[in-house]
Every structure is written in structure tokens, then in C-alpha cells.
Amino acid sequence: xxxxxxxxxxxLLPTLLIVGxxxxxFVHLLPGDPARLAAGPDATPETVALVRADxxxxxSLPEQFIRFAGGVLRGDFGKSLRTKRPVSTxxxxxxxxxxxxxxxxxxxxxxxxxxxxxxxxxWRNRWPDRLGMxxxxxxxxxxxxxLGMVLMQIFAVQLRWLPAIGADSWRSYILxxxxxxxxxxxxxxxxxxxxxxxxxxxxxxxxxxAKGLTETVVVLKHGLRNAxxxxxxxxxxQFGFLLGxxxxxxxxxxxxxxxxxxxxxxxxxxxxxxxxxxxxxSLEFILINLIxxxxxxVINPTIRYK
Amino acid sequence: MNAIVAAAPSTSRVRTPWSEFWRKFMRQHVxxxxxxxxxxxxxxxILAPWIAxxxxxxxxxYDRLNALPSWQHWFGVDPLGRDIFSRIxxxxxxxxTAGFVSVAVGALIGTALGLVAGYREGxxxxxxMRLCDVLFAFPGILLAIGIVAILGGGMxxxxxxxxxxxxxxxxxxxxxxxxxxxxxxYVEAARSxxxxxxxxxxxxxxxxxxxxxxxxxxxxxxxxxxxxxxxSFIGMGAQPPTPEWGAMLNxxxxxxxxxxxxxxxxxxxxxxxxxxxNLLGDGxxxxxxxKIDQK
Numbered sequence: 001x002x003x004x005x006x007x008x009x010x011x012l013l014p015t016l017l018i019v020g021x022x023x024x025x026f027v028h029l030l031p032g033d034p035a036r037l038a039a040g041p042d043a044t045p046e047t048v049a050l051v052r053a054d055x056x057x058x059x060s061l062p063e064q065f066i067r068f069a070g071g072v073l074r075g076d077f078g079k080s081l082r083t084k085r086p087v088s089t090x091x092x093x094x095x096x097x098x099x100x101x102x103x104x105x106x107x108x109x110x111x112x113x114x115x116x117x118x119x120x121x122x123w124r125n126r127w128p129d130r131l132g133m134x135x136x137x138x139x140x141x142x143x144x145x146x147l148g149m150v151l152m153q154i155f156a157v158q159l160r161w162l163p164a165i166g167a168d169s170w171r172s173y174i175l176x177x178x179x180x181x182x183x184x185x186x187x188x189x190x191x192x193x194x195x196x197x198x199x200x201x202x203x204x205x206x207x208x209x210a211k212g213l214t215e216t217v218v219v220l221k222h223g224l225r226n227a228x229x230x231x232x233x234x235x236x237x238q239f240g241f242l243l244g245x246x247x248x249x250x251x252x253x254x255x256x257x258x259x260x261x262x263x264x265x266x267x268x269x270x271x272x273x274x275x276x277x278x279x280x281x282s283l284e285f286i287l288i289n290l291i292x293x294x295x296x297x298v299i300n301p302t303i304r305y306k
Numbered sequence: 307m308n309a310i311v312a313a314a315p316s317t318s319r320v321r322t323p324w325s326e327f328w329r330k331f332m333r334q335h336v337x338x339x340x341x342x343x344x345x346x347x348x349x350x351x352i353l354a355p356w357i358a359x360x361x362x363x364x365x366x367x368y369d370r371l372n373a374l375p376s377w378q379h380w381f382g383v384d385p386l387g388r389d390i391f392s393r394i395x396x397x398x399x400x401x402x403t404a405g406f407v408s409v410a411v412g413a414l415i416g417t418a419l420g421l422v423a424g425y426r427e428g429x430x431x432x433x434x435m436r437l438c439d440v441l442f443a444f445p446g447i448l449l450a451i452g453i454v455a456i457l458g459g460g461m462x463x464x465x466x467x468x469x470x471x472x473x474x475x476x477x478x479x480x481x482x483x484x485x486x487x488x489x490x491x492y493v494e495a496a497r498s499x500x501x502x503x504x505x506x507x508x509x510x511x512x513x514x515x516x517x518x519x520x521x522x523x524x525x526x527x528x529x530x531x532x533x534x535x536x537x538s539f540i541g542m543g544a545q546p547p548t549p550e551w552g553a554m555l556n557x558x559x560x561x562x563x564x565x566x567x568x569x570x571x572x573x574x575x576x577x578x579x580x581x582x583x584n585l586l587g588d589g590x591x592x593x594x595x596x597k598i599d600q601k
């Protein structure tokens with residue numbers, strides 16, 4: 001197990017390095033001179049030169065990269081061009097609201113998705129299946145921002161049950177996490193159903209039925225366990241989808257998180273903030289996939305020895 | 307005593323893979339309806355400039371600001387006095403083009419990379435798959451936002467961003483298929499009669515991957531339409547007054563309280579279009595999946 005973990009961690013290093021290089025090069029891919037961007041539109045050539053030296057932009061690319069990577073490892077991403085505050089402080093304030101939003105969305109969507117998927121597989125081609133799968137295909141077809149606006153209009157504006165914007169109490173989390181999780185719940189339901197349908201046709205399920213177990217035991221103990229193996233992998237990918245989706249949902253609900261910060265930063269070309277956020281989002285995604293892979297290896301021993 | 311009964315000569319037509327696919331596909335009524343709907347949408351999008359009742363960007367009906375749907379304005383009027391039905395029609399052009407072009411480009415590049423990676427293996431495979439891993443390391447829409455940040459906003463750049471975003475999935479899909487196809491007997495037979503690597507890949511392996519690519523293509527168009535609309539919604543894609551559906555929703559947001567109908571029609575347009583592509587994709591998958599016929 002330890003060996004597998006080390007192997008997986010080492011396997012991540014090249015990906016991390018390339019992602020780091022891409023994020024670093026991002027500044028140089030932007031149209032225009034980053035030093036001028038940082039100095040502001042009215043800066044004199046002398047100021048631009050000073051800023052260039054200050055940011056280390058006058059050095060060679062490899063030197064700049066080492067400086068950048070060193071800073072990243074120490075948690076130093078430079079200063080925001082817009083607020084002049086350290087990027088780490090800016091992001092620090094925004095990190096938790098996004099994390100909790102994604103976790104809340106993930107929790108409900110995975111649970112509901114798996115329940116709908118299981119029920120659909122058990123009552124395959126009958127009305128629970130038809131209802132569940134109709135809901136699911138609608139869920140993947142309705143864009144999150146439109147759903148967010150509809151939910152906000154109904155529950156916040158018309159009924160006044162829930163707050164429309166902000167992240168002040170647990171009640172503020174309900175609408176955004178519903179919006180964010182809907183597509184994931186739909187995907188999980190479809191995926192669980194197809195995985196479960198395959199499992200229920202396996203020989204060991206027939207054996208379980210043949211030896212007289214009740215259908216509930218067959219489904220929950222023999223079916224669910226095995227059907228979950230591919231579903232766990234799917235979960236890791238879906239978390240990435242949620243992280244990306246949170247960007248749009250945060251805009252709809254004016255959520256004080258990293259997604260809205262990113263949209264604002266792109267809008268105002270605040271490249272140190274963009275760099276740090278892209279890196280952070282990717283890092284989070286890579287780490288979650290690592291955790292999922294390890295979980296997968298715990299459930300399924302054959303993976304460990306491949 | 308048993309008489310030997312000669313099998314009655316089959317009267318049915320010869321079953322080709324194509325006719326089999328068509329027979330199975332036509333049995334899926336929902337998917338057929340979705341397919342017809344997609345065709346109608348495409349026709350409406352192509353003809354939009356001629357069938358739209360009003361100019362989508364430059365016609366302002368100042369007497370009916372925020373008017374609800376009526377015979378004159380089927381989907382109502384927005385707060386600036388523009389006809390929503392005409393804007394939705396013109397928006398279909400943008401969204402369908404964005405969905406189709408970006409996925410086509412992504413599928414083309416992804417399929418080529420997947421074929422090379424699967425057929426050559428070794429170094430080619432490692433480099434291409436590492437590239438895909440890196441593209442996959444950026445969650446969801448983030449990669450597209452990063453690309454738009456570099457290239458600048460606008461619909462063309464959104465299409466490029468979504469195309470790049472589609473490459474790795476197609477590459478992985480095709481690579482997997484290629485890896486299993488290339489060890490089949492018919493490919494070995496082709497090689498043993500001296501077919502070149504190019505001939506084997508293009509004539510013998512590529513046709514075997516088409517089914518999977520087509521299914522994924524249809525499902526992916528739906529996702530890409532949503533991604534492109536999302537980017538416009540957060541202000542990085544089409545800019546007002548362009549009648550792109552996501553951009554229309556973003557504009558409508560400010561007046562949600564007074565005129566919710568302005569937001570409802572673009573939402574329905576996106577939903578129905580994406581739903582049609584998803585149902586069509588599901589139907590294609592079931593029709594092309596050999597496992598399904600056993601039930």
C-alpha cells in the first residue's frame with residue numbers, strides 16, 4: 001500500500017511540474033508587457049523599468065521560473081495588481097467559502113445521485129427508472145447559471161424563504177449548493193445506474209439469489225459494493241467539474257469565493273491573482289484525484305499490484 | 307423418423323452494420339424525435355436571418371418595453387425593446403456553431419493524437435498521454451477561462467478554448483479503442499500482406515473507432531454549448547448586444563425582478579437544445595452498443 005502511494009505521488013511530479021511551467025508561462029503569453037500591466041497605464045518608462053527589475057522580469061526565463069517556483073513553495077504569489085495586497089491574503093479570505101460550497105454540493109449530489117441510480121437500476125425500465133433517468137438527463141442539460149437564476153427567483157425573490165446572495169449563514173449555502181450539485185447528481189445517477197445494471201447481471205448476483213437471499217440483501221450487500229468501485233473513480237472527476245462549476249455559480253449568487261475572484265481578476269487582468277488561482281484550483285483537483293485513487297486501491301486490491 | 311427440414315431461405319434483406327444501426331436507432335423513439343429536433347434547429351439557425359421577424363440587434367420597439375409574449379412578439383420584448391424571439395433565433399446560430407465547431411476541432415485533433423498514441427505506443431504514447439494529463443489537471447471550465455484570459459474575450463476565442471478543452475477526452479477514448487483494435491486478427495492480417503502503418507491506421511483501425519467518436523461527439527456538443535454559454539454569461543465570451551444565449555441571460559439578470567420572461571426564453575433555448583443533443587447521443591450509444599441487443 002505504502003509502495004503504491006509513493007509510486008502514485010512520484011507519478012504526479014511531472015504533471016505538477018508541467019502545470020507549474022504552464023501557469024508560469026501564462027504571464028508571458030498574455031498580450032502586452034507584464035511590467036507595464038503591473039506599473040499601470042500612466043507609468044513613465046523609468047517606473048516600468050523599476051517595476052520590471054522589482055518583479056524580476058529582466059532576468060532569463062529559467063531564472064524567473066526558479067524564482068516563481070520558490071515563491072509558490074513558500075506560499076508567496078506576489079501582490080495583487082488591483083488591491084496591492086499579497087495574493088495569498090486575497091485568496092486566503094476566499095478559500096473557505098468555495099471549499100465549503102463544493103463540499104456541500106458534492107455531499108448531497110453524490111448521495112442523491114447514487115440513490116437515484118440504484119433505484120433506477122433495480123426497477124430497470126419501469127417507472128422509477130424512467131422518472132429517475134428523465135430527471136438525470138434534464139439535470140445534465142440545464143446549465144447551472146440558468147438553474148441558479150430560476151432557484152433564486154423562486155425561493156429568494158418570490159417566496160423569500162432563503163437569502164439570494166452572500167455567504168452569511170448555513171441558509172445561504174442551500175441555493176448555491178443545489179445549483180452547483182444538480183449536474184453532478186445527474187451524472188452520478190446515470191453512471192451508478194449503468195454500473196449497477198452490469199453488476200446485477202453478474203454470476204455472483206445470480207448465485208446470491210439462488211441461495212435464497214432476500215432481494216434487499218442481494219442489492220445492498222452484493223450489488224452496491226461492487227457497483228460502487230467505478231463510481232468512486234467517477235467521483236474524483238466530478239469534483240473537478242464542481243470546482244470549475246463553482247466559478248459560474250459564484251457569479252450568479254455573488255458568492256465571496258475563489259471563483260468570483262478569478263472572474264474579477266480576468267476582467268481586470270490581475271495576472272498574479274489569476275496565476276495563483278489557476279494553480280490552486282488545479283492543485284486541489286490533482287490532490288482530490290490522488291485521494292480517490294488511493295481510496296480505489298483500498299477498495300480494490302487488484303489495482304495495487306498492477 | 308425425423309425428416310430433415312431445409313431452412314427456409316431468408317427473405318429479409320442483407321444485414322449490414324449500417325442497416326443494423328439504423329434499425330436499432332429507429333426503435334428509440336425519443337432519440338429519433340431528438341434527432342429530428344436537432345435537424346430543425348440547424349435549419350432554423352441557418353435560415354435565421356431570413357425567418358427572424360425583427361432585426362435581433364438593431365430593432366427597438368420603444369412602445370412595448372418589457373412586454374410579455376404576444377402575437378406580435380412571440381417571446382416578448384426585452385427591457386431595451388428588442389424582440390426576444392428574433393434574438394433567440396439568431397442566438398441559435400451562435401450556440402450551434404460554437405458547439406459544433408469546437409467539438410469538431412477537438413475531435414479531429416483528439417482522434418489523430420489518440421490513433422498515434424495507441425498505434426505507436428512507446429514514446430509517442432507517453433508524451434501524448436502526459437499532455438492529456440496536464441490538460442485534465444485543470445478542472446472543468448478553468449482551462450477555457452485561462453485560454454480566454456490569454457487570447458482575450460469574444461466568441462472565436464471561446465470556440466478555440468472549448469476545442470482545446472475537448473481534445474484530451476477524444477484522445478483518450480480513441481487511444482483505448484486503438485490499443486484493443488490493433489491486436490485483432492484482421493489488423494494483423496492487413497499487416498501480414500504488407501500494408502503500411504498509415505494504411506492500417508487510416509483504413510483499418512480508424513473505422514473501428516468511429517462509433518465511439520460519433521456517440522461522444524453528440525454528447526459533447528451539449529456540454530460545449532453549455533460551456534460556451536457559461537463563458538458568455540460570466541462576461542468572457544460574446545459581448546452585448548450579441549444575442550448569444552448565455553450573454554442574453556447575463557443581461558437579463560439585472561431585470562429579473564421586473565421582467566423574468568426575458569431570462570426564461572434563453573434558459574429554455576439552452577436547455578432544449580442541449581437536451582436534444584444528449585438524448586440523441588444516448589440513442590446513438592444504445593444503437594451502436596452491441597451489448598444492448600441481448601436484453
